[in-house]
Amino acid sequence: xxxxxxxxxxxxxxxxxxxxxxxxxxxxxxxxxxxxxxxxxxxxxxxxxxxxxxxxxxxxxxxxxxxxxxxxxxxxxxxxxxxxxxxxxxxxxxxxxxxxxxxxxxxxxxxxxxxxxxxxxxxxxxxxxxxxxxxxxxxxxxxxxxxxxxxxxxxxxxxxxxxxxxxxxxxxxxxxxxxxxxxxxxxxxxxxxxxxxxxxxxxxxxxxxxxxxxxxxxxxxxxxxxxxxxxxxxxx
Amino acid sequence: xxxxxxxxxxxxxxxxxxxxxxxxxxxxxxxxxxxxxxxxxxxxxxxxxxxxxxxxxxxxxxxxxxxxxxxxxxxxxxxxxxxxxxxxxxxxxxxxxxxxxxxxxxxxxxxxxxxxxxxxxxxxxxxxxxxxxxxxxxxxxxxxxxxxxxxxxxxxxxxxxxxxxxxxxxxxxxxxxxxxxxxxxxxxxxxxxxxxxxxxxxxxxxxxxxxxxxxxxxxxxxxxxxxxxxxxxxxx
Numbered sequence: 001x002x003x004x005x006x007x008x009x010x011x012x013x014x015x016x017x018x019x020x021x022x023x024x025x026x027x028x029x030x031x032x033x034x035x036x037x038x039x040x041x042x043x044x045x046x047x048x049x050x051x052x053x054x055x056x057x058x059x060x061x062x063x064x065x066x067x068x069x070x071x072x073x074x075x076x077x078x079x080x081x082x083x084x085x086x087x088x089x090x091x092x093x094x095x096x097x098x099x100x101x102x103x104x105x106x107x108x109x110x111x112x113x114x115x116x117x118x119x120x121x122x123x124x125x126x127x128x129x130x131x132x133x134x135x136x137x138x139x140x141x142x143x144x145x146x147x148x149x150x151x152x153x154x155x156x157x158x159x160x161x162x163x164x165x166x167x168x169x170x171x172x173x174x175x176x177x178x179x180x181x182x183x184x185x186x187x188x189x190x191x192x193x194x195x196x197x198x199x200x201x202x203x204x205x206x207x208x209x210x211x212x213x214x215x216x217x218x219x220x221x222x223x224x225x226x227x228x229x230x231x232x233x234x235x236x
Numbered sequence: 237x238x239x240x241x242x243x244x245x246x247x248x249x250x251x252x253x254x255x256x257x258x259x260x261x262x263x264x265x266x267x268x269x270x271x272x273x274x275x276x277x278x279x280x281x282x283x284x285x286x287x288x289x290x291x292x293x294x295x296x297x298x299x300x301x302x303x304x305x306x307x308x309x310x311x312x313x314x315x316x317x318x319x320x321x322x323x324x325x326x327x328x329x330x331x332x333x334x335x336x337x338x339x340x341x342x343x344x345x346x347x348x349x350x351x352x353x354x355x356x357x358x359x360x361x362x363x364x365x366x367x368x369x370x371x372x373x374x375x376x377x378x379x380x381x382x383x384x385x386x387x388x389x390x391x392x393x394x395x396x397x398x399x400x401x402x403x404x405x406x407x408x409x410x411x412x413x414x415x416x417x418x419x420x421x422x423x424x425x426x427x428x429x430x431x432x433x434x435x436x437x438x439x440x441x442x443x444x445x446x447x448x449x450x451x452x453x454x455x456x457x458x459x460x461x462x463x464x465x466x467x468x469x470x471x472x
Contacts, residue, residue, distance in 0.1 A: 010285040011298040046282055046343040049246040062247040063426070065382070103407035104340060107282040107347030114337050129393070146301070150464055157365065157458075157465040164403050170395055171339030190299070222393075228386055229393040
């Protein structure tokens, strides 16, 4: 199986770096092919726009989604975007490894999504959510936080972690059709001991060894929505 | 009063461009000073990291929050970051004008937050949420969407808009202390008629004229949380 780790930390000696190294090692040990997009190292440009394309289909007025769809047909994605799309398309497991910044993805990783998850190529024409292009493939967030778990509990000051990750797990990964594994969260690593960090890496190792069989987040399939895209039975 | 509009669209002829132009005109008409950070036009670099600083306090291992805090004391923010921080600090009203991409901010705007909302300068030492640095000031999202309002309803396929915006409105704006005005959302503008667009601009004009007195989103104040940062009374 092929695994793509999209890694967004500038400091190789960081705990995110250790998590990336652990994942590469463990996944290779079980026989997978592992690719890493080290976004800081490759100086990935996260700004979506005209430079995503070698030619514009409608230069008079720039419409990003239109250009992405046309570029999918014409093969006119810029080389940096096309290279990442090729990695994405061959991945059976996609991992985002990142420090949570402002309750979401660091911009360099958000922009990887903006540019690589292109209309036409990765969704469109009824291909989304449980009927998405990446149906049957899996994805997982692996992140570090500043705060501890209680501040992200349902009654915690920062809001519930599931809610904060919903735009990413549901809106980006499940949107493309991925089955989304529960996130692996290393809480408050800046304030953790060496022993706690080693414990996290062992727990992450276990998670990685079981990625093909672990239960995924039960987002509802398209069949549970009516023709106006409303959930047929309200589930509270 | 001073208004800062952070604008994230590459195409001046876009509806986002029309909304920005409307805001500048209306807010100047009522006597405000209006600044616009046109992120694509200034080629704002959204990648947070070492280049945010003219010198590193701890070069052996890069810790972003530590460097931001030290740079606040030492005045060592890079010129592009410092210029935006100055605009932010003098704003009485902060507006983000953007197309919703992947259920959040385009990367160029997310990175503006990552770099400009620096630890030490904009939060830290007990200054957050209702005791935040920007207490008494106001902020608002003004955005366009691809889908219509029903797909973002509580039972809609994409998830509820309030939930999707929570990491931004609560996690970024309220975190800094801003009172957050309800978002102004122009739904599915790519598929809207000229008449609908004009209606949106009129409605936006009304919203802007009333920004100082409109009701803001009732996020709970810090006093409603206990010493472990849990909400004192569960509100369901």
